[in-house]
Amino acid sequence: MKVVGFAGYSGSGKTTLVEQLIPALRLRGQRVSVVKHAHHSFDIDHPGKDTWRHREAGAFEVLAASPKRLVLMRELEGRVEHSVHDLLAQLRADVDWVLVEGFKQSNLPKVEVWRPANAKPLRFPVDPHIVAIATDAPDDLPDTVNCTVLDLNGPDDVAAWLADNADRFEYRTPLSPT
Numbered sequence: 001m002k003v004v005g006f007a008g009y010s011g012s013g014k015t016t017l018v019e020q021l022i023p024a025l026r027l028r029g030q031r032v033s034v035v036k037h038a039h040h041s042f043d044i045d046h047p048g049k050d051t052w053r054h055r056e057a058g059a060f061e062v063l064a065a066s067p068k069r070l071v072l073m074r075e076l077e078g079r080v081e082h083s084v085h086d087l088l089a090q091l092r093a094d095v096d097w098v099l100v101e102g103f104k105q106s107n108l109p110k111v112e113v114w115r116p117a118n119a120k121p122l123r124f125p126v127d128p129h130i131v132a133i134a135t136d137a138p139d140d141l142p143d144t145v146n147c148t149v150l151d152l153n154g155p156d157d158v159a160a161w162l163a164d165n166a167d168r169f170e171y172r173t174p175l176s177p178t
Contacts, residue, residue: 002097002169003088004162007104007130008113009120013152017113017134018099020155021162028163030096035087037102044071084108085174097162098171109169113152116140131168134158 006014018034025032045052051062055073062073084103091098100108104123111132112123124130124147132148135141141149150158162169 001091001093001095001171002162002166003100003108003171004097004169005084005100005103005106005108005110005129006113006134007102007110007123007127009118011118012113012115012120013134013136014101014113017111017152017155017158018101021099021159024155024159025097025162028159030163031094033091033095033098035084035091035098035100035103037084037100044073088171089173097169107174111150111158115152131165132161 006018008014022032022034045055051064051071051073054062055075060075064071064073084100084106088098088100100106104110104127107129109131110127110129111134112127112130114120114122114133114135116135116137122133122142124133124145130147132150133141133145134150134152136152138149138151148161150161
């Protein structure tokens with residue numbers, strides 16, 4: 001499987017780009033999964049629903065399954081920061097692409113999503129894993145950009161670039177420390 005990260009500050013357009021890349025890659029016959037880092041408490045269920053009620057009653061894990069969907073919710077005791085590699089290991093291996101949103105500190109090859117309107121600094125000067133920048137303002141980039149510049153508003157072009165450079169994103173599980 002191929003894995004690419006999308007890193008950038010809040011409001012830069014990461015979620016929108018990933019959302020648009022999914023159908024663009026699927027049109028190319030690719031199976032796509034997503035791993036997303038959430039900074040805050042989040043919920044995929046709603047009060048009163050069966051899974052919510054089971055979780056609220058104290059279940060450690062709740063697995064809900066239908067003929068079309070499977071969701072596993074696991075309550076964590078205490079605060080745990082997951083390694084992106086641990087999360088990737090939990091995915092099915094028969095997908096073509098995994099789009100990773102967030103995990104900006106990871107050692108995955110990443111596309112930086114940057115909008116100068118956010119008034120946030122670029123990450124590429126301090127992150128050697130950034131292989132491209134997707135932006136809506138390429139003229140505002142410094143002359144020192146030494147990676148591919150992509151049109152943030154052109155998800156089909158971004159998908160084409162990913163497909164053309166697929167070998168670069170082939171995932172290799174990191175070696176465990178000894």
